[in-house]
Amino acid sequence: MNINFALNLIQEQKLIMTQEMQMSVKLLQMSAYELGQYVNKEMQENPVLEERDLQNPKNNNTETNEYKEIIKYLEKDDYKIKNYSAKSESEEVSPFYYIAQEKSLKDYLVEQIGELTEKPETLDICKYMVENLDAKGYLSVKLSDICKELTISNEQAENALKIIQSLEPEGIGARDLRECLKIQLYNLGNNDENIYKIIEEHLELLAENKYNIIAKELKITIPHVQKYVDIIKTLEPKPSRGFYTGETVKYIVPDAYINKINEQYFISMNEDMLPKLNINSMYKEIIKNGKDVEAVEYVKEKLNSAMFLIKSIEQRKNTVYRVLEEILVVQKEYFDNGDEYLKPMTLKKIADNLEMHESTISRAIREKYVSVNSGKVIKIKDLFTNGIASVIGGEDISTINIKSAIKEMVDTEDQKKPLSDQIICNRLNIEGMNISRRTVAKYREELQIKSSSKRKRF
Structure with a gap:
């Protein structure tokens, strides 16, 4: 065995992302709503951060000067605020645009159960079943398992399930798609055997549009099958639709507003989505006194973290602003005339024009929205399309x-x-x-x- 302990000098190029760089990337790709949540969390955890007093601008200027002095003391660069056109605080524009905030399905069902005159033990079984409904509104647990867990008879479970399935929305408490559709047909008073057979035995053929095979199996004409299918298509396969089931509550917070004034477009960054961050001047004295070494080191660490957050937020706004400026240049006809005038536009094209990397543009538009003149909210990513x-x-x-x-x-x-x-x-x-x-x-x-x-x- 030949073991060589020689020293070798190798030159190689590596890209090492510092923790601060990683955080900047993370902040850039956050949606406005996510960023708001993150900043609020940071304010709770970092005592140096505080919300600026908008009622006392003079005091704000004093505090800004103070923390510039602190950063200078720490031998850091001064924090310089870039100028952005922001919406006036007197304008009545809500920062939240809701996609959906559905009523809780389980709460709605429990309300209905509370109005029933059944025995208390039966109502308790019903409430237990409601807790076991899945996101579609189906009962996801076997009745036999419920009987074991609650030590009840199969008859009691069947009775409770029948009550659940009589509630609104129709089809709730079904154990599968077929049962869900049949419950709705029964409530409609439809007793035609053929339509029940299609649901029970031929749903796969229905999905494949193989009406000729269904017609042959049921010994009816293809137009008759079509009529049954039309009825089935009016039924709701997902009873929970329209209700909040705990999956998601989405908010749209526009990062910017694009307004047309005198034939010219103006971009206004949304300044309402975040608290106005400031550095608490109380910590200046702790550093200046310097008596408690541990306290000074702790404050320095928190100050660095706070200043980095503030700078990163400003950098994020600057990047998004520049991207929107370039999009306006490329897509002016779209903003003037509507969807038909949307031009092919790629990440590479915008990246090249701004001399940025494509990944930066991708992060800058991720889950970000703009509100235009009419109040229409547009997902920035939707403005990027390939061309033919x-x-x-x-x-x-x-x-x-x-x-x-x-x-x-x-x-x-x-x-x-x-x-x-x-x-x-x-x-x-x-x-x-x-x-x-x-x-x-x-x-x-x-x-x-x-x-x-x-x-x-x-």
């Missing part, structure tokens, strides 16, 4: 416009003779959109439009 070369005119066409054209064709087609992907492809090519049949199929699937064979009506 146009045969006519030479300009690239946005994929959103192509998808819109595909959807319009399908919406206006003869449902007895739905358009195939090839026919759609041919029509798009005639209109100057250079696109293949495979790409048409891809966009159709992204639009959640079924194939022509599954769209056909009889």
Whole structure:
């Protein structure tokens, strides 16, 4: 065995991300809502941070000067606030735009159970079942398991389940999709055996649009099957829809506002989404006195953390602002005239124009929104689309416009003779959109439009 203990000098290049760099990246890709949550948490954990007193601007200037002195003392760069156009605080603009804040499904069901005149033990079983409903509103636990857990008979469990399934919304408490649909049909007073057979035995064929096989099995005509399918499609497969089930509550907080004034667009960064951060001047004395070494080191650490947070937030705003400025240049026609004028625009194009890395642009637009003149809230990411070369005119066409054209064709087609992907492809090519049949199929699937064979009506 030959063991060599020689020293070798190797030159290599490595990118090492410091903890501060990692935090800057993390803050950049946070949504406005996430950032607000994070800042509030930091204010609770870092005693040096405090909210600026907006009622006393003179006092704010004093405090700003004081913590600049502290940072100077710590041999750090002065904190310089960049100027951003911000919405006036007198304007009545709520920072929160709600996608959905649904009423709790379980609370709604418990309210209904509270109005029943059943025995207390029966109502307790019902409430227990409500606690075992899944996100769709189905009972996710077997009745036999509930009987064991509560030491009750199968008859008691069946009775309680029947009560649950009689509540609103219809279909609640079903144990699977088939039972959910049948409960709703029963409540509608529909007693047709054929429609129950389709649900019980032929749901897979229904999903495949194989109406001819269903018709053959039930010994009825294809148009009759179509009528049954139309009824089934009116039923709700997810009874919990419209209620809060604990999965998500989403908030949209726009990072900026884009307003058109005298034919010119102005970007206003949303200053309402975060508390106005300041450094608590009380800690200046602790550092200046310097008697308690441990206290001084603790304050220095917290000051560094606070200053880094403030600088990172300003840097985040600056990056988002610059990206929006560049988007406005590229997409001015879109902001003037609407969706049809959205141009193909990639991360690379914006990154090259701003001399930034694509990953920086990607983080800067992640889960971020802007509010435009009309109050419409736009997801910034939706403004980025690839383009398809146009045969006519030479300009690239946005994929959103192509998808819109595909959807319009399908919406206006003869449902007895739905358009195939090839026919759609041919029509798009005639209109100057250079696109293949495979790409048409891809966009159709992204639009959640079924194939022509599954769209056909009889």
